[in-house]
Amino acid sequence: MIHIEEQPLLVVDKGTLVEKAGQMSSDGWRLVAITCVAKDNYELTYSFDKDYKINNIRVVLPKDNPVLPSITKPYFAAFTYENELQDLFGITVTDLALDFKGTFYKLSVKTPFAPQSQGPVK
Amino acid sequence: MATRTIVPFGPQHPVLPEPIHLDLVLEDEKVVEAIPSIGFIHRGLEKLVEKKDFYEMTYVAERICGICSFIHGQSYCQAIEGVMKIDVPERALYLRTIWGEMSRIHSHLLWLGLFADAFGFESLFMHSWRVREKLLDIIEETTGGRVIFGSCKIGGVRRDIDALGLKRVESELRIIEKQSFELTEVFKKDNSVKRRTIDVGMLSKEEAISLGAVGPMLRASGVSYDSRKLGYAAYSKLNWEPIVETAGDCYARCMVRCRELYQSFDLIYQAISKIAEGPIDVKVTGNPTGEYFARVEQPRGEVIYYVKGNGSKNLERFRVRTPTFANVPPLVKTLAGCELADVPVIVLTIDPCISCTER
Numbered sequence: 001m002i003h004i005e006e007q008p009l010l011v012v013d014k015g016t017l018v019e020k021a022g023q024m025s026s027d028g029w030r031l032v033a034i035t036c037v038a039k040d041n042y043e044l045t046y047s048f049d050k051d052y053k054i055n056n057i058r059v060v061l062p063k064d065n066p067v068l069p070s071i072t073k074p075y076f077a078a079f080t081y082e083n084e085l086q087d088l089f090g091i092t093v094t095d096l097a098l099d100f101k102g103t104f105y106k107l108s109v110k111t112p113f114a115p116q117s118q119g120p121v122k
Numbered sequence: 123m124a125t126r127t128i129v130p131f132g133p134q135h136p137v138l139p140e141p142i143h144l145d146l147v148l149e150d151e152k153v154v155e156a157i158p159s160i161g162f163i164h165r166g167l168e169k170l171v172e173k174k175d176f177y178e179m180t181y182v183a184e185r186i187c188g189i190c191s192f193i194h195g196q197s198y199c200q201a202i203e204g205v206m207k208i209d210v211p212e213r214a215l216y217l218r219t220i221w222g223e224m225s226r227i228h229s230h231l232l233w234l235g236l237f238a239d240a241f242g243f244e245s246l247f248m249h250s251w252r253v254r255e256k257l258l259d260i261i262e263e264t265t266g267g268r269v270i271f272g273s274c275k276i277g278g279v280r281r282d283i284d285a286l287g288l289k290r291v292e293s294e295l296r297i298i299e300k301q302s303f304e305l306t307e308v309f310k311k312d313n314s315v316k317r318r319t320i321d322v323g324m325l326s327k328e329e330a331i332s333l334g335a336v337g338p339m340l341r342a343s344g345v346s347y348d349s350r351k352l353g354y355a356a357y358s359k360l361n362w363e364p365i366v367e368t369a370g371d372c373y374a375r376c377m378v379r380c381r382e383l384y385q386s387f388d389l390i391y392q393a394i395s396k397i398a399e400g401p402i403d404v405k406v407t408g409n410p411t412g413e414y415f416a417r418v419e420q421p422r423g424e425v426i427y428y429v430k431g432n433g434s435k436n437l438e439r440f441r442v443r444t445p446t447f448a449n450v451p452p453l454v455k456t457l458a459g460c461e462l463a464d465v466p467v468i469v470l471t472i473d474p475c476i477s478c479t480e481r
Contacts, residue, residue, distance in 0.1 A: 003353045004204050007415055031334050033415075033426045033443040047415060047426070052352055054415060077334035077451040087161070098157075105161025112166055 009045070009056040017046075017059055018069050024048050025074035029055060034081035036089050038115045042066045044085070061091065063115055072097035080104075090114040124149040129462070133162050137240050137466035140476035144469075148462060156457035156465075158450050163480045168440050175435035176202060176410055180275060183427075186442065187478045188269050189232060190420045192225045194442075194478075195274040197418040200354060201427040202276050204414035208406060212356075214278035216397040219356040220291070221265065221273055223386040223393075228257045229421035230379045230386075231302065233473045234309065237376060240470045241318040246308055253301045260294050263287075278403025288394045299387045306380040319372035323456040323468035326370055335452040336445045337423020338382070339472050342367045342374035349419035360392045375471040409433050420445055422473045444478035 012020050024031075029048035037043040042061040047054055061068060068085070070093050071078045082093040083104035090111035093099075127148045133141030141162040147155040170182050183198035184191045196218050203210060235250030258268045264283050265271040273281050283291065309315055325335065330343035340347055341364060348364035350357040365381045367374035410431030418425050423445030430439040449472040456468050 003358070004207065005352065005415070005417070025332075028331075030331055032417075032424070032448070033428070033441075035415075035428045035439075035441045035443075037430055037439040039438065045428075049417075052347075054417070056415075075334070076332070077448075080447060080450050100159070104159065105164050107161065107164065113169060 005054060007054050007056060009058055011058045011060070014059045014061065014068060017057070018071055018073065020057055021046065021071040022074040024055070024057070031071075031075040031077055034078065034085065036085055036091070036113070038089055038113055040115070042089065042091060044068065044091075046071070066091045068093050070094060070096040087111070088113040126154065131156075131465060131469075135466075137236075137470065138474065138476075140474070142469075142474060142476050142479075144457070144465075146457070146462065146465065151462045153457050153460050153462060153465065156454050158454055160447075160450070160476070160479055163476070165480055167481045168442065171437040171440040173436075176429075176431065176437050177276065179437065179440060181272075183442075184270055184272065184274075186444075186481045187475055189229050189475060190225055190422070190478070191269060192221050192265075192271040192274065193418060193420045193425070195271070196222060196355070197416050197420075197425050197427040197442075198429075198440075199274050199276050200418060201414050201416035201429040202410055204416055205410040205412045205429055205431055206276075206406070206408065208277050208404065210278050211401045211404060212398045213282070213400045214402045216356045216393050217279045217281075217283065217402065218274060219360070219393045220283070220390050220397075221261075221271060221279075222355065223390045224257060224261055225271075226386045226421045227298075227302075227383055228254050228261065229473075230383050231257065231305075233379060233421075233470075234305065234376075237467075237470050238309075238315075240466045241315070243312075243314065246305070250305055253298060253305060256294070256298050256301075260291055260298075264291065275403065277406045278401070280403075282402050288397070292391060292394050295387055295390060299384070302383050302387075306383065309376055309380055315376075316373060318464075318467055319376060320369075322372045322464050323375075323460060323471055324370050325452055325456050327368075329455055330370070330452060333451040333455055334448050335423075336448045337420070337473075338375050338378040339423065339449050339452055341365060342378045343370040344368040347424075349417045349424045352417060354416075354418065356393055356396070357389075359396060360389055362389060362392075372467055372471045379473075409435055410437065413439075422446060422475055422478070423448065425478075442478075442481050444475070444481060446472065446475045446479045449474075 079098040087105040131144040143159040145157040184195035231254035238246035327344040413430040416427040426443040428441040
């Protein structure tokens with residue numbers, strides 16, 4: 001019998017994201033991943049862990065001009081994930097504590113995971 | 123204030139065969155700040171889901187890393203099995219546990235060697251790798267490969283190990299365990315090892331949690347978290363507890379890995395004694411629909427595999443959050459305030475795998 005985890009998901013507005021992340025941090029949740037799915041829009045899932053339980057918060061951004069507030073204030077470690085979002089997906093992250101401005105990854109193709117990317121893999 | 127100098131560390135550096143770059147801001151010999159930079163060899167493997175179907179992606183996942191390749195394949199299979207609710211036979215779960223723990227032993231022995239090399243203890247480096255070589259022989263005997271096992275598949279495993287084979291594995295492992303003990307005693311007691319590692323690269327429990335540390339980096343700071351406790355594979359049926367140290371320095375991180383070696387030997391012995399007879403795989407039908415996060419404990423820490431399927435052969439998204447990626451912020455913290463000469467030792471204690479990070 002395989003182990004299948006309960007994985008709750010709460011969809012929030014991007015305006016309440018930082019506040020919600022702050023609550024998670026105060027409650028002792030550990031940020032474990034930020035995952036982006038880019039298709040018709042940008043679907044961002046913030047995953048947290050506490051006592052071996054996973055909890056997800058999701059924000060959906062439009063395909064055109066995606067802008068997202070940084071959660072590096074409650075979770076400084078988010079800077080790696082958020083720079084990745086900028087470099088691979090072309091999402092603009094505002095108020096980033098450590099902003100590499102598109103140079104965290106050294107890429108030959110600009111924002112290769114963005115929906116409109118003309119990258120080498122199609 | 124002393125004059126500040128920026129010294130580049132990597133992307134090519136003798137202590138690391140893989141490219142990671144740090145801008146070290148120094149005041150005399152003291153590191154004031156370290157600014158990381160990755161992505162020199164980013165392969166974009168996640169994007170390959172657009173070309174490869176979800177069965178073929180198992181091979182891609184296994185090739186993300188040459189050290190924990192089996193666990194990458196296992197994590198991917200578990201993610202797909204989570205989406206498709208596939209009931210994997212018990213024998214396959216035990217075999218996954220045995221091969222997974224063999225991966226951990228060979229990874230930790232490799233790390234012990236590299237760590238010894240980082241502080242200039244060359245004979246200890248060579249002995250660590252000599253012992254590891256014998257484990258690779260067992261891996262080759264049971265899977266056919268030394269680096270890429272190719273043993274995990276969606277719905278089970280590809281190969282079985284018969285009763286005689288399991289007996290042989292255990293007797294060989296008991297010899298390797300004895301040799302590993304001689305090695306780890308040096309790491310534990312040698313004065314030169316202690317002088318280079320105790321009170322170096324400190325990370326407190328609070329910092330480890332807030333900075334998202336994983337694996338031995340997290341457990342060496344007093345946090346009892348090990349993803350194997352989630353109960354995947356056969357871990358829920360085996361008797362074990364996470365290895366925890368509290369000092370939060372380089373020595374503590376080394377001790378966690380040394381103790382985890384023996385834990386892995388013990389887990390394999392337990393699995394061999396409890397493994398059930400029966401099939402090793404089930405037939406998989408249909409395509410994945412839905413999403414799932416699989417969390418698995420690699421030698422370097424928790425890896426997260428996210429898959430999202432839309433009912434077609436090709437996944438909509440495949441994402442891997444590797445342990446080294448998660449340990450970059452804690453690394454930056456541990457480097458601040460250290461001596462320049464300690465940088466290679468501290469960098470090694472996160473057991474960096476840039477191949478994984480540049481998936």
